[in-house]
Amino acid sequence: MEKLINDFSFGLFFWQILIFVGLLLLLRKFAWKPILEAVNNREEGIKNALESAEEARKEMQNLQADNERILNEARAERDGMLKEAKQLKENMIADAKSEAQAEADKIVAQAQATIANEKKAAIAELKNQVAGLSVEIAEKVVKKELSGKGKQLELVESMLEDVTLN
Amino acid sequence: MHRNLGTEILRVMQKRTIVKILLIFSLVFMTGNLFAKESEKKENEGEGGVKERIKEFIDHHLQDSYDFTLFSDEEANKHYGFPLPVILWDNGLKAFSSSKFHHGETVAEVDGNYYKLYHSKIYKTDASGTINYDEDHHATNAKPLDFSITKNVVSMLLISLLMFFMFRSLAKSYKKNNGIPTGVGRFLEPLVLFIRDDIAIPNIGEHKYKKYMSFLLTVFFFIWFLNLLGMTPLGVNVTGNIAVTFALALIVFLITNLTANKNYWGHIFWMPGVPTFMKVVLAPIELLGVFIKPFSLMIRLYANMTAGHVVLMSIIGMIFLFKNWIGGPLSFGLAFALSILELLVAALQAYIFTMLSALYFGMANEEAHH
Numbered sequence: 193m194e195k196l197i198n199d200f201s202f203g204l205f206f207w208q209i210l211i212f213v214g215l216l217l218l219l220r221k222f223a224w225k226p227i228l229e230a231v232n233n234r235e236e237g238i239k240n241a242l243e244s245a246e247e248a249r250k251e252m253q254n255l256q257a258d259n260e261r262i263l264n265e266a267r268a269e270r271d272g273m274l275k276e277a278k279q280l281k282e283n284m285i286a287d288a289k290s291e292a293q294a295e296a297d298k299i300v301a302q303a304q305a306t307i308a309n310e311k312k313a314a315i316a317e318l319k320n321q322v323a324g325l326s327v328e329i330a331e332k333v334v335k336k337e338l339s340g341k342g343k344q345l346e347l348v349e350s351m352l353e354d355v356t357l358n
Numbered sequence: 359m360h361r362n363l364g365t366e367i368l369r370v371m372q373k374r375t376i377v378k379i380l381l382i383f384s385l386v387f388m389t390g391n392l393f394a395k396e397s398e399k400k401e402n403e404g405e406g407g408v409k410e411r412i413k414e415f416i417d418h419h420l421q422d423s424y425d426f427t428l429f430s431d432e433e434a435n436k437h438y439g440f441p442l443p444v445i446l447w448d449n450g451l452k453a454f455s456s457s458k459f460h461h462g463e464t465v466a467e468v469d470g471n472y473y474k475l476y477h478s479k480i481y482k483t484d485a486s487g488t489i490n491y492d493e494d495h496h497a498t499n500a501k502p503l504d505f506s507i508t509k510n511v512v513s514m515l516l517i518s519l520l521m522f523f524m525f526r527s528l529a530k531s532y533k534k535n536n537g538i539p540t541g542v543g544r545f546l547e548p549l550v551l552f553i554r555d556d557i558a559i560p561n562i563g564e565h566k567y568k569k570y571m572s573f574l575l576t577v578f579f580f581i582w583f584l585n586l587l588g589m590t591p592l593g594v595n596v597t598g599n600i601a602v603t604f605a606l607a608l609i610v611f612l613i614t615n616l617t618a619n620k621n622y623w624g625h626i627f628w629m630p631g632v633p634t635f636m637k638v639v640l641a642p643i644e645l646l647g648v649f650i651k652p653f654s655l656m657i658r659l660y661a662n663m664t665a666g667h668v669v670l671m672s673i674i675g676m677i678f679l680f681k682n683w684i685g686g687p688l689s690f691g692l693a694f695a696l697s698i699l700e701l702l703v704a705a706l707q708a709y710i711f712t713m714l715s716a717l718y719f720g721m722a723n724e725e726a727h728h
Contacts, residue, residue: 203445228571230533
């Protein structure tokens with residue numbers, strides 16, 4: 193202990209305090225604060241980056257799930273649309289068929305009616321013509337038959353006979 | 359022991375053999391004495407002088423010095439190195455170069471005052487350099503207040519400069535390199551983080567460690583680098599100097615007690631949870647502990663570094679004592695192994711000092727948890 197006290201140098205103690213405190217203050221301002229801040233910032237950065245990566249991963253998963261869902265929906269929609277279109281096509285074909293049938297029937301009926309009318313008209317005209325021709329023929333026949341007085345008398349007599357007979 | 363053994367043997371042995379044994383014993387003892395006398399003679403002539411010189415050299419090395427001697431040629435009495443400024447306060451500031459002492463051989467005269475270097479200390483004396491002694495052979499001359507820039511002060515300044523530039527460059531490299539250190543910073547950064555994560559945070563706590571970080575980092579690297587500098591052949595022994603460790607311990611003491619909270623003082627003067635009588639008994643013990651803690655820091659660092667230097671230098675000195683083909687390499691091997699151990703001790707002591715400082719700061723900041 194005596195040796196320790198004897199060895200103690202106040203000057204060295206004084207300089208040690210001065211140098212150490214000076215060094216401490218200088219390093220605090222110019223080294224420790226910036227170093228610890230930089231390290232802290234970096235650690236925060238790493239932490240944040242990890243967190244955001246995790247978030248991105250989750251988002252990605254969500255997105256994938258969304259995509260899957262959307263794809264499924266789209267697929268279902270497509271199937272539905274295809275089905276509908278098929279139905280529509282079938283309906284259209286059926287409609288067209290029935291419409292065409294109806295039209296054809298209508299045309300046929302019309303044609304038949306026209307034919308019938310034409311036929312009637314033709315028959316009527318034919319009848320008229322036949323009647324006219326008959327009258328003409330009859331006239332000519334009559335004229336020829338009754339060209340002499342005797343023949344006219346004969347006819348009257350035959351006619352009278354018929355009447356009396358009746 | 360020998361006599362007991364001898365009587366035991368005597369009881370068993372026959373009378374005829376006794377004579378033979380005595381003869382052998384006397385022969386062995388005689389030759390032994392002869393050898394002993396011879397070696398004593400040798401010691402007085404040569405080895406004793408070497409031993410004294412080695413002891414003196416080690417003593418001198420452990421002490422602070424007024425000049426930076428790199429090596430000396432004792433036979434030619436020449437010292438290679440450079441003198442350092444001596445600053446004294448003796449009724450006014452006196453500053454002069456330590457070369458005036460001529461390594462303690464001459465008296466330095468400044469403004470009509472005479473100073474003499476005696477056992478690595480400066481004493482006031484007269485023109486002829488008289489030193490008065492008391493009965494214990496201690497110098498009784500007046501000692502002026504000594505603020506000299508000694509070898510240790512220069513070493514500390516060098517280490518401080520080195521530390522400043524190293525850590526400044528580390529701090530700067532973060533800005534330059536986008537938060538990643540470059541160069542020597544890659545080695546220093548893990549140490550800084552080690553002190554933060556393994557010393558400061560576990561001992562002081564997550565919330566309060568920040569205000570102590572500057573001290574812990576500075577003290578760790580300061581002690582470590584000075585310890586390492588002590589390992590170099592420059593022969594400085596800063597951390598093995600009681601004034602230096604006292605200053606460091608005093609700073610720890612001041613920081614601990616100036617930043618202590620109510621709970622800490624409560625535990626010292628009025629220990630909670632014990633009977634009143636015990637509170638009274640515990641108070642002085644706890645109060646003593648406040649001083650013992652930094653005191654142990656001071657002694658631990660001083661003793662470890664001094665002991666390391668003494669042992670290492672003694673073993674190196676043994677090479678000059680043995681002066682043969684077995685002792686020399688043996689001492690060298692031992693010194694080599696011990697140097698490696700001392701490298702570990704250099705880091706370990708810095709770690710322990712920092713660790714215990716952090717522990718004391720942590721105690722001063724502990725919150726009541728009863």
